[in-house]
Amino acid sequence: MTAGSKVYVRILEHIETMIMQGNLEAGDRLPSERELAERLQVGRSSVREAFRALELLDLIETRKGEGTFLRQAGSHRLAEILAGFFLKDAKARQDLAETRRILEVEAVKLGCERAEPEELDELQKLVYSSIEMSQEGYFIDEDIQFHKSLVALSKNRLLLNIWRPLVEYSREALKQSLSREGRTVHAWEEHREILDAVREKDSSRAADALNRHLSNSRF
Incomplete structure (x- = not known):
């Protein structure tokens, strides 16, 4: 796993942890790019990359002027998708x-x-x-x-x-x-x-x- 992909997985893992701890549920707004970048000490470009991947997988949606939100199925499928990274x-x-x-x-x-x-x-x-x-x-x-x-x-x-x-x-x-x-x-x-x-x-x-x-x- 490259350094870039490790940062990407860290971001996904952080979001998944929020879900597991009950801090993020379907329909909730995710922390902004800036918030996540500061919280995890990573570049905003890495956060954008993680968001793009989640959006392509239909796990999140971006609403103009409102932010990024977790879709209904997102909380159930994220752990399954993360397994693809870890279990290889x-x-x-x-x-x-x-x-x-x-x-x-x-x-x-x-x-x-x-x-x-x-x-x-x-x-x-x-x-x-x-x-x-x-x-x-x-x-x-x-x-x-x-x-x-x-x-x-x-x-x-x-x-x-x-x-x-x-x-x-x-x-x-x-x-x-x-x-x-x-x-x-x-x-x-x-x-x-x-x-x-x-x-x-x-x-x-x-x-x-x-x-x-x-x-x-x-x-």
Whole structure:
């Protein structure tokens, strides 16, 4: 990745972070070229380049005299597009998977201490409904929801907010991983094993089961 493209990606990543943190929603006005350039210490030409790319992808629109606004679909598609930049690079994929593993393993340990019985009941319903969804080709959404719920058991909102974009970046790669023959059934069994350990408040077994699951799900 060249120096110029790194600046470009930094700008896109900053906008995506604003979306993930709830500071930018569909219909909202984006910071101006000057504001972004000053905030990120980059040239205005780099900001213009990033804006042009987002406009071509129909993620933003420029209204004369008003500014630049996030389109309805923009908040959902930006993470997917950013993944195209990050996941082409093997080291970036490794860093992303490693960071996700660290967050989830610590979250599941906290979940063993903090999870409420009704939360675990809901998670069990999700686990058992997901095997049916896998037969209809929807397991990727169920898989991500399981991991999101698992992280949420930690009761640490910051941890969950950091986790979200990591998984959105890797959605397409995860989809490919789950498309391997027999992988969805194995993933379902691994989810069940993780949940059983959390129910028993066995943080060591839960962490081990989650580590195995993430290793088997590598992309």
